[in-house]
Amino acid sequence: MTLRLKINLIVGAVTLLSLLAVLGLQLRSMRDSVREEVEAANRVAAQLLNRTVWLYAAQGTPALLSFLQDTGRIRSNDITLLDKEGRVLYSSPPPTYKAGRDAPEWFEALIAPAPTAQSIDFPDGKIEVRANASRAALDAWDYAVVLVGGALALLVVVNLLVAWMVGRTVRPFGQIVGALEQVQRGRFDVALPPLPGHEAGTIGAAFNRMVGELSHHIETERRAVRAEMQLSDSRDLTRWIDHHIEQERLTIARELHDELGQSVTAMRSMATSIAQRSTGKDMQAEQAARLIADECSRLYDAMHGIIPRLTPLVLDNFGLADAITDLAERTRRSHPALVLEAEVALGDARLPADAALALYRAAQEGITNALRHGEAARITLRLAGTPGAVALLLRDDGRGLPEGEPQHRHAGHYGLRWLRERVAALHGSVTLENLPTRGAQLAVRLPLEPEDT
Structure with missing residues (x-):
């Protein structure tokens, strides 16, 4: 009716x-x-x-x-x-x-x-x-x-x-109904002319405002969808680039370990042999040979220090728990005055390679920043896993973040930005904040898909 x-x-x-x-x-x-x-x-x-x-x-x-x-x-x-x-x-x-x-x-x-x-x-x-x-x-x-x-x-x-007066009065409402039907069909460029009557005019003006706001929100949503798609494409590209960078690092590290390492070891062996044969016969040749052997030893040690920074070979061979333990041990050896507590409890959590590498890089980045920029004397590292997620927590007693500055302006922010992008690509979260007393805290959480648990 x-x-x-x-x-x-x-x-x-x-x-x-x-x-x-x-x-x-x-x-x-x-x-x-x-x-x-x-x-x-x-x-x-x-x-x-x-x-x-x-x-x-x-x-x-x-x-x-x-x-x-x-x-x-x-x-x-x-x-x-x-x-x-x-x-x-x-x-x-x-x-x-x-x-x-x-x-x-x-x-x-x-x-x-x-x-x-x-x-x-x-x-x-x-x-x-x-x-x-x-x-x-x-x-x-x-x-x-x-x-x-x-x-x-x-x-x-x-x-x-x-009937005549009502028909004259409600005639503008037919225009309003027609405009609403056009909006229902997906047309958002509909605009009503000025309608006679106070009520009809008010409804028409409100309809035009509603359509304008609706068009604006729809355009904003479209832009958001396009931005999200671009961001998704950017994340996929970032993951692809990171994957290839890691592959190149792995290739370089293996070549350093297998090719250059063996060559340096052979050079040191030959220099040591020459030094032994020249003992008591040619002092000059013996000193030169021992100097070459010592340089080869330093080169070998330097090379083995570079290899973990390029890629943690122990991560591929033994898993995340042993890689974190190895990282903590090497950090203690290189910083004797540092107190580093490492606790690893992954339980039955099974990590994909990307997640394990991201957590290892997070621990590596956190330790580096705590020592280089925070001048920390004590670091606590905890890695805990559940069937649904893995969390890494690193605390230090250093200087912490500068007051009043965003996290991305903290020294070493390029490494942190890379870490955030990598963790975001894995649908995880990264937080870096000052502790109430002294020092800073880095927390990384990565969810695990059901098939990954």
Whole structure:
């Protein structure tokens, strides 16, 4: 049901109820008027006849009959003359007022008072006076017909006027509905013109603002989706680059270990052999050979110090737990004054190669920054694993982060930025913050997929 039809029905119902109430009041008024008229006419007729009947009755019944015939009909009354035996000598003639017409019986019964009769007795007979409300009821019926006709005409006129006004008023809402349907179909460039009427104009302005905001939000969401796709592509590219860098590092480390390491070892062996053969024979050759052997030893040690920084071969061979333990041991050897506590409890957690390498690099980066930039004297390293995630926590008692500076501006932030990107690519999290007392804390958490656990 449309809004226009609803309003028409409501106004029509209210108008009809109002007209019915008016008709009810008019009907009550007509009933009171008819009763008053009939009762008054009956009372007057009875008083008139009561005064004159005895005068004419004294002259005889013929004189009374002549009087009644000359008087004719008294409105709203039926007069009947009876003799001693009860025979009817005279009855009032039919009414001439609106002769041949009567009100409907149901209407007359509705408004006419109850019939009343009065009797005037005299020696030769009696006269009966009965109230007759047919003419008053007919007058009331004619008035009621005019009143109802006018009410119906008024009802039709009011409804037509209301239908025209409502149609004119709700016409802008059709435009609003059409615009909403276009928005539902995916068009967000719809704009409503200025609509007539305060309410329609306000709704139209609000609709235009809503469409503008909706278009802005949709464009923002599209940009966010594009940015997310670009970020995803960038992360994939970063992972691809990191993977190839690690492969190159692994290749270089293996070549250093296998090729250059063996060559340096062979050179040291040959120099040592030459030095031994030249002992007591050629002092100059012996010193040169021992110098070459010592340099080869230093070169070998330096090379073995570079290899773990390039790639942790122990990680590939023995796993993350042994690699972290090896890292802690090498750090203690290179920094005798440092107190380094390492606790590894991976449990049954099985790490993919990317996750293990990221955690190892996080520990390596954290230790380097704590020593180089924080000048820490004590470091605590904990690595714990569950079937769903692996967490690395590194704390130091160094100087901590500079106050008031973002984390990425901390010394060594290039390594931390690389670490964040790598961990983010694995859907993990990295936090670096100052401890309440002294020092800093690095926390890395990597979730593990169900198939990886």
